[in-house]
Amino acid sequence: MAQFSTPYSRRKFLLTTGAVAASSVLLKGCLGNPPEETTTTSSNSTSPATVNSGTGETPEVTKIKLGFIPIVEAAPIIIAKEKGFFTKYGMTEVEVSKQANWASARDNVVIGSANGGIDGGQWQMPMPHMITEGIITNGTKVPMYVLAQLITQGNGIAISGKNAGKGVNLKIADPDYIKAFEKTEGRKFKAAHTFPNANQDFWIRYWFAASGIDPDKDIDLLAIPSAETVQGMKTGTTDAFSTGDPWPYRIIADKIGYMSALTHQMWKFHPEEYLAIRADWVDKNPKATKAVLKGIMEAQQWCDDPANRKELIQICSGRNYFNVPVNILTPPYEGKYSLGDGQPDVNDFKAGPLYWKDDIGSVSYPYKSHDLWFLTETIRWNFHKGAIKDIDTARKLVDKVNREDLWREAAKEAGFAAADIPTATSRGVEKFFDGVTFDPEKPEAYLSSLKIKRV
Template sequence: MADLEQPRLKVGFIPIIDCAPVVLAEELGAFERQGLEVEIRREVSWANVRDKLALGVLDASHILAPLPLAITLGVDSVTVPLVNVMTLEVNGNALTLSQALWREMEEAAPDLVASGHAPLVARALAAVVRKRAAAGAPQVVLASVFPYSPQNYMVRLWLSSGGLDPDRDVRLTVVPPPHTVAHLSGGVVDGYCVGEPWNQRSVVLGIGRVALTGPDIWKGMPEKVLGTTEAWAGKNPETLKALIKALLEASQWLDEPGNRAEAARLLASPRYLNTPAEVISRTLDLPDFHVFHRNHANFPWRSHADWFLKQMVRWGQASPSIDIEATSDRVYRTDLFRAAAREMGVACPEVDRLPPGGHGEPLVPAFEPMNHEFPASLRLGD
């Protein structure tokens, strides 16, 4: 084992199922096997994670896949170069709507709702939006967990597939994941997009309906990554390598179907998700819904970063003049991941990018001002 520059670490996480590699690396002793003494810290919001990484209160954290890009570019309120050294999970999100909004959609467009097809259900929501506007009623309010998040882009793509302008026809807001259920129950929002188990929690309580899941938009969308500052990564290469290796061990364990029940039991602890294990299992046991390791799930594809940056430009969060490839190359550190994976005997792709559409992601059109009638190239099916 190489000498570690900083064996004692503070690693953050938000209570969502995709924090599982961080939690299980602790519970399985993977950190200890790599010579690390890790204090894992439960955080209350992605803004907290962002600020604590920037200030050095956290050495590394479970973080939204697009957020290191936004913080490095300075388009968020904090500007500190961050790096993503591995993906922690793909898939795992869903959009939950209140029972009241669902009933409005059934009344306005019963055939579209009954189809179960994501773009058609979005058109049912569009019918409600038009009906509310005609009556002078309040707009539909939908929450995601952060402006620079897969959830925000997932909601926007879904809304636009139904002919809605996400920035005009509905009101989009931000709610931290642990607070989503309470906001829906209290009528503060009409729906939210978040990682599990917070969608299943509303379903079990009878207050929400899942309208679509992440795979309805992009099967294989990267959700959370391991982020740290560029400066910390540069000063602690052996420590970072050990951290990646511990998380790789936990990710491999999590993808064994026989381990999912134990994972649900451990994640249910008040220290972590503070949610009944049965609720966690409802989603954790779904085939291919939570992918932690297989099919190169941990590889920090730079083409994933390219896609997120194009979304930021598309929705007016970043300037069209940004150098997308250079930013992706700086932030998504395939070199650091490969070095750790090699020592673990984990195979990596030979390239850093696939061509647009190579991951099955929705294609992003050439950049132009947002029009109310959304370009057909971004519609989610027929």
């Protein structure tokens, strides 16, 4: 199988810092309106640097500021701090900073921690690639490195109760019901996600298109704050919402609507959100970068142990983090989903959030083939006015941004099992719920097979 190249040279970049214009769409993240941005620092922040376990090396620095959005994707970052895994590897001054929304996280990584922002953190894909190229930062290029995948699954498509009983489920029984909405309801079927041209936008677009519905023509698809979307679902003015845990359970529990599909049903063990850090920070601090990675990896292993899920829920539900009731987080972390609308319940631990391993292999390792899928979908929908113009451009950008080599080095230095360290940068052919396949060796064939696209 063809391999992506691996950039081992330490690229140095100069960044002109400055304010970046705010997004034209106010985005509040995946949990509605969270508290104002807060920063929590390791309780060991005043301790002297400790040895980077596994290598005998001391990190160049002991401090980094990582941003997160309060959804289950952030758990490895939170747990690495709370359970002391960062400290174990010498990173004694890690700050974990709650971001108000994805646009805020983007703007904060542009200005960097030295200017009151962040060094990196949790990202929807392919935000790190777009920030690197200045595509979503008003032309300001801030090179970033993708270092690890944080999670698989943990997302779904919610439907308002108004549309119950119409067959709007995993496979939409009657696409014409949605296409004729403007004629029957006086407006188009309205669907939403929390940030444009990234994960949750991709999931809902794929879901609609798989049933023959064009998300750019047949419906209104918008980026809307979660709280506004949920209110719209209550009043019947918003019909669908691409959302992450713990929202699916809350939507069911509050009788707002039902879940048409879990992303686990659409693409088992799919790539979800990632750890990415500014390239200038990584290039300056390679030992510290690997120490951060080791802490995240060990936290991911801890998170996947069912015996730890109760404590995980207690930690993440706290006010500094997700700020949600324990009973809202518990079902998804047990893999228990009541989908509603007459659909059978899901009761499978592996259908919920997973952080270290799944039935295919590694969750944490950042497969370049997955980066390529996200960029291929970017081409498919002609996002950013075709800034990623072709597959060759996409491959080069993956090689520039994805630092799976650092992941491997960190895993080996930490002494993790060889069986847990992938030997290839591609996970191979991926298969979706509608029978479509993505072969990373032949992404053009994937594009050609899709009936609804902009290219």
